[in-house]
Amino acid sequence: MPSPAIELANVTKVYRRYGARNFSTLKSALLNRSVLRDLRPSESFSAVKDLSFAVPTGSTFGVMGRNGSGKSTALKLVAGITKPTSGTVSVNGRISALIELGAGFHPEISGRENVFINGIMLGLTRREISRRFDEIVDFAEMADFIDAPVKTYSSGMYMRLGFAVAIHVDPDVLLVDEVLAVGDEGFTHKCLDKFAEFKRRGRTVLLVTHSLDLIEKFCDEAIWLDAGEKKAEGDPKRVVGAYLAAVEKSEEAHLAATDARARESVAEVGPAPQEPVPAQEVAETAAADSGPSDMFQADAGRWGSREVEITGVELCGPDGSPAHVFQSGDAMSVRMRVSATRPVEDCVFGIGIFNVEGVCCYGTNTQLEGFASQPFSGEGEVCFDIERLDLVPGTYKLDVAAHNEDGYQFDYHRLLYSFRVKSRLHDTGIYRPRHAWRFSGALSVTKSSTSFAYDGVDTDEPEG
């Protein structure tokens, strides 16, 4: 067991807010002889709480978590940019931190001179930089512009040059903070290759990222931080899984809250218009409404005469309990509680699913499917069971409606309910038909073991 390259032991970082001071000017601070005392904080919050982890030499270690979970603070602590409030941080070997690329570039002077200055800031000597200069410029793909002042660079060029310098410091420990969004596809691949090379040469990499793919592909170990605390640590796949489950849960809560708000706004809609709208007109409006250009701009709302009222709508998951987040391929059922405020001759129930672009993914009603409508009075429940929700990942909204055979609207809920479909596969389109790949002849294609994507299919379609 090699000694750890990075070790954090019970590290806590308290950030202080200096906002509310009890003096207003320097003068009064000096007069009260309280300069140092008043520099103490009035308020504080812990960005990192009692965090301990060790990164073995030569391993690649991933840190994930939501925004504001303390990832970057942890990285700054490792880099030594900030000091822990309590606990110890120890690092073996030369560190290079890819936190802010090109920090310290001076806009007025040339890229060439900035490479030297930046390199020296990162701890290289002039001679070391001269030796690596061509390699750096080559890596950044900047040969044509290296003598132009940095202020003329595009932001992509700026970042690429910054990245190239930082990575050529040839550190023992490389700290990376969400910088792979630099440059185009080709450059990103080059960066990943560089990381792989680091790994091969036995260097340690600490990677902070939101890209779970990267963590699964590159890291030997990972931790998940939430609100400054360690939630899980160990095998990247397991940690990513735990993280995703938690994200799902919080999304679920978020969607539930959105739904609750939508319902409230529906409740505020006054009593139904007493004058029935002519059926013809309703049909036309409905037709015009069927495909709004942007679903989130399209008016969500509720209208109708309320002779039949949809009093409650619930989305249920495979286990029958209410849910807002579904795996692609899960079963889903839409339950509508309906009640007739006065008896009606006939009643048709309909449903529509829309995606973010406002495309109607599916729409149907009981009349279209040949159910004979019957006079209805009292209360009841309508269930729309979807055996497999074969949609691609995304957020969807739901229309539910009750009307009569002529199109006279009793109660129309437009885009009031939302749910999210999740999948580890990033396939595109709207509909995911159940499918399988077959190969024959000289082809023998097998699933790659490192690629999570195919694993995703396995979990999605266990019955295969």
Place this chain on the structure above:
Amino acid sequence: MLANLRQLPRYRGLIQTLVVRELKARYRGSVLGYLWSFINPLLLLLIYSFVFTVVIPNRDERAQPYALFMFCGILPWTWFSASLSEASNSLIANGNLIKKVLFPAEVLPIVSVLANMVHFFLGLPILAFFLIWYQKPIHASELIWFPVVVFVQLLFTTGLALILAALTVHFRDIKDILANVLTLWFFATPIIYTWMMMEQYMGYLNWNPFTHLAISYQEILFFDGPFGHWKWLLAIGAGSVVLCTVGYWLFDRLRDSFAEVV
């Protein structure tokens, strides 16, 4: 503090590079480039000559030619005041480095002081030219004191620069206060008047450390006779060592707060 201080020589290369960057960046894009380092003091000299020989002629016989006398004091003063105003802003202006890179913050005010020292040095040939032009007698025995004065001023300025840089991070007001204090300080120093004119106020002027630096420059470069102010100079030198130590101590104490407050 001592551990950090011991690191300082390691940053020699960094300081050197940053000073060069500062100088390069300042004149980049201007047609005359480095010539401005000569032209600026020259123009200043011309303006003061015009004002004090034509507009309000100064008849103090001991200080003739008057413009040259003033120039001996203004050149080091410019180094001093520009250093302080730049240093006080240096940590805030380079917040990126302090927050995002493992970077020894004390390098920044030091670079401000050194970059302005280079400008001071670039102004010296002009001063030398006019000293020779007016056939001012300069003795080697006096001239060996010149590096001493420069060194004392360097220490004094660095000490103040460290304190101001560290405090300005927490009290942004200092930037504005400093500009006004420097104007007052300039007139409280015998630069545009001779200290001989102010004999009756010397009791006050002696409290101003820059008085002794200015007098030293003037005695060495401008006035005849042996350098008589050396006791004061050495005293200020000793004080500057203390100031530097206190400055570095304060800077070191506040160091951890920079990355959070900047």
